[in-house]
Amino acid sequence: MTxxxxxxxxxxxxxxxxxxQFLGVCPFMGVSKRLDTSLGMGVAIIVVMAIASLATWLxxxxxxxxxxxxxxxxxxxxxxxxxxVQFIEIMLHKxxxxxxxxxxxxxxxxxxxxxxxxxxxxxxxxxHSLLESLAFSLGAGLGFTLALWIFAGLxxxxxxxxxxxxxxGTAIALITAGLLSLAFMGFSGLVKV
Amino acid sequence: xxxAILSLGAVALVAALILGWASRKFAVVIDKRxxxxxxxxxxxxxxxxxxxxxxxxxxxxxxxxAKLNRCCLGGNDMIVRIAAVMHMDxxxxxxxxxxxxxxxxxxxxxxxxxxxxxxxxxxxxxxADGPKQCPDGCLGLGSCAAACPFGAIEITVGDLAVVHxxxxxxxxxCAAACPxxxxxxVPVSAMVHVLCRSHAKGAQVRxxxxxxxxxxxxxxxxxxEAYVVERFLAxxxxxxxxxxxxxxxxxxxxxxxxxxxxxxEKTEAQATL
Numbered sequence: 001m002t003x004x005x006x007x008x009x010x011x012x013x014x015x016x017x018x019x020x021q022f023l024g025v026c027p028f029m030g031v032s033k034r035l036d037t038s039l040g041m042g043v044a045i046i047v048v049m050a051i052a053s054l055a056t057w058l059x060x061x062x063x064x065x066x067x068x069x070x071x072x073x074x075x076x077x078x079x080x081x082x083x084x085v086q087f088i089e090i091m092l093h094k095x096x097x098x099x100x101x102x103x104x105x106x107x108x109x110x111x112x113x114x115x116x117x118x119x120x121x122x123x124x125x126x127x128h129s130l131l132e133s134l135a136f137s138l139g140a141g142l143g144f145t146l147a148l149w150i151f152a153g154l155x156x157x158x159x160x161x162x163x164x165x166x167x168x169g170t171a172i173a174l175i176t177a178g179l180l181s182l183a184f185m186g187f188s189g190l191v192k193v
Numbered sequence: 194x195x196x197a198i199l200s201l202g203a204v205a206l207v208a209a210l211i212l213g214w215a216s217r218k219f220a221v222v223i224d225k226r227x228x229x230x231x232x233x234x235x236x237x238x239x240x241x242x243x244x245x246x247x248x249x250x251x252x253x254x255x256x257x258x259a260k261l262n263r264c265c266l267g268g269n270d271m272i273v274r275i276a277a278v279m280h281m282d283x284x285x286x287x288x289x290x291x292x293x294x295x296x297x298x299x300x301x302x303x304x305x306x307x308x309x310x311x312x313x314x315x316x317x318x319x320x321a322d323g324p325k326q327c328p329d330g331c332l333g334l335g336s337c338a339a340a341c342p343f344g345a346i347e348i349t350v351g352d353l354a355v356v357h358x359x360x361x362x363x364x365x366x367c368a369a370a371c372p373x374x375x376x377x378x379v380p381v382s383a384m385v386h387v388l389c390r391s392h393a394k395g396a397q398v399r400x401x402x403x404x405x406x407x408x409x410x411x412x413x414x415x416x417x418e419a420y421v422v423e424r425f426l427a428x429x430x431x432x433x434x435x436x437x438x439x440x441x442x443x444x445x446x447x448x449x450x451x452x453x454x455x456x457x458e459k460t461e462a463q464a465t466l
Contacts, residue, residue: 059204069197076204083208087215094219101248159339160311 004135006191007128011139013187017115018147019180020188024115028148029173031106038152040099041106042145046138048088048110049119052081053137056120057130077120082111115144151180227255229278235266239342241364254279262286266362289363289378291345291356295331296388296404296448298351302327303401313339318372326401329391331375337367358452384453385419385429385437387412392424398446406448412440 017023024045031041056077064070089107092100100107110116119140123133154176163172230251238246242263244253253259254275261275262284269285276283308317308324314336317323323332333352345360346367354376356367368376375390387406391398395407408425419437421430427449429437438451 063200063204067196067200069200072197072201076201079201079204079208083212086212090212090215090219093221097221101245157311160313160316162312 004131007132007135008139008142010191011136012143012146013184014191016143016147016184016187017119017140018144019177019184021118023118024113024144027106027109027113028144028151029170029177032148032152032155032173035149035152035156037102037106038148039145040102042141042148044103044107044110045113045115045144046141048081048085049116049137049141049144050134051088052084052116053120053123053133054130055080055084057123057128057133060124073121073124074117077117081116081120085111115140147180147184151177154180224255226278227251230254230275233267233271233274233278234264235271237266237342239266239362239364239366241265241362241366260284265289265364288381289365290358290361290381291363291365291367291376292379292386292388293331293337293354293356293376294386294388294390295329295353295375296450297325297327297330297402298333298349298353300351301403302330308334314370315372323373327391327398327405328393329373329375329389330402330405332373336370336372337376340366340370342366380431383429383431383434385434385441385449385451387420387427387429387448388450389426389448392426394425398425404446404448407446409445411443411445412449415440415443 011017015021018025018028027041027045032038059076059080060070060073064072064076085107089100092103092107119137123136126136128136155173158172158176167175231248234247234251236247240246242250242259242265244250244259244263250259250263254261261279261281262272263286264271265286265288269283272283272285303326304324305321305326306324308320310316310320312334314323314332314334317332317334322328325332331352331354333348333354335346335348335354337354338346338348342364343360343362345357345362347355347357349355354367356376363378363381365378368374368378373390379386389404389406391402391405392408393405395409398405398407406426408422408427410422410427412427413420413422416436416439418433419430419435420427420440422428438453441449441451
């Protein structure tokens with residue numbers, strides 16, 4: 001149990017997907033203009049990441065390994081994740097139109113998100129058990145949401161401040177992201193992995 | 194080799210089967226009229242109709258929960274076309290434009306303090322009711338300009354918001370964003386306006402603004418049916434505004450403006466350069 005908690009905390013704070021491993025930086029920059037859309041994207045990432053890493057874990061150890069075709073890992077994972085996201089999208093459109101509209105373009109964007117695929121592959125590389133990979137992917141999703149949420153708050157605030165002309169737009173956003181990453185370095189001694 | 198082809202093919206087959214089954218099982222029925230109306234609507238998602246966006250407005254029309262004339266953007270043609278889709282009669286609304294009811298830029302008014310905070314009127318208003326001596330004047334930090342989906346509002350060099358009427362569609366988002374209610378929606382046909390919202394007494398207005406309404410009533414004396422003076426503030430009665438232009442010259446503080454002769458957005462922008 002402590003093992004799982006440790007994995008969870010270390011992936012949320014210490015090894016934050018975006019801010020220390022720079023996975024999934026594209027939505028981190030792209031969907032962080034407003035607090036509410038960033039939260040929607042975060043929830044979508046958490047759900048997809050958790051389901052996808054469970055599915056890919058099961059697939060890897062029960063299909064790829066017994067059949068001795070481990071080298072198909074990347075293409076098989078991409079296929080599984082893409083179909084999963086498509087399935088979730090169809091389900092959501094029927095069962096919860098409001099959430100479907102709120103997520104909008106972000107849901108299909110997740111199919112090719114490197115954070116989702118990265119976490120699935122890392123689960124195999126680090127030889128996690130099923131429960132560990134669930135904790136790992138949940139932590140990664142939560143960490144992503146936390147980073148995205150904080151960053152969106154900063155950018156909303158930034159929009160109202162007098163930014164020097166040459167820094168305006170993407171430049172100041174990237175600088176802010178760098179400072180946020182610097183702040184997250186402070187967590188690096190929290191958990192000994 | 195074979196195992197690779199077969200296993201990957203099997204995954205793809207299973208995924209395709211599940212997706213095919215799901216798309217039938219969870220199919221969403223969309224009213225054909227809804228897609229047609231979405232295609233007719235301007236697609237600006239400005240929210241002036243009171244719905245979250247053009248798609249939600251279209252859904253509300255089809256469901257019979259909204260009138261056809263809520264969209265102020267597309268004009269009469271669009272409403273007639275929506276009415277044709279719905280087989281209903283069209284009732285075009287009265288067109289309106291936003292207008293900033295203040296001419297007190299930073300040369301005409303006196304400041305309370307120098308504001309260095311967030312570039313947002315709502316934030317400035319929280320700090321001792323704003324940096325301007327006048328409690329009703331435009332703060333000029335651009336909350337309205339940020340709220341405008343059409344880029345119709347400009348902040349002049351003198352820190353005053355000015356609406357460019359050729360771009361304004363009258364959605365009213367700026368009026369809702371303004372913490373001081375300086376922006377009003379006025380009929381497009383009306384040309385003469387009183388550009389002040391302050392109910393303060395004349396002597397008080399004189400102390401902090403060169404161009405505020407004193408409530409002296411000279412305009413009402415000149416054209417009695419076109420003006421209303423209440424609590425030291427004059428306004429144009431837009432229902433009887435035919436003769437209102439005659440009073441423009443009598444206003445001692447020049448806060449009555451005739452847009453037919455006086456292009457506000459140009460003069461304000463140039464005056465402050």
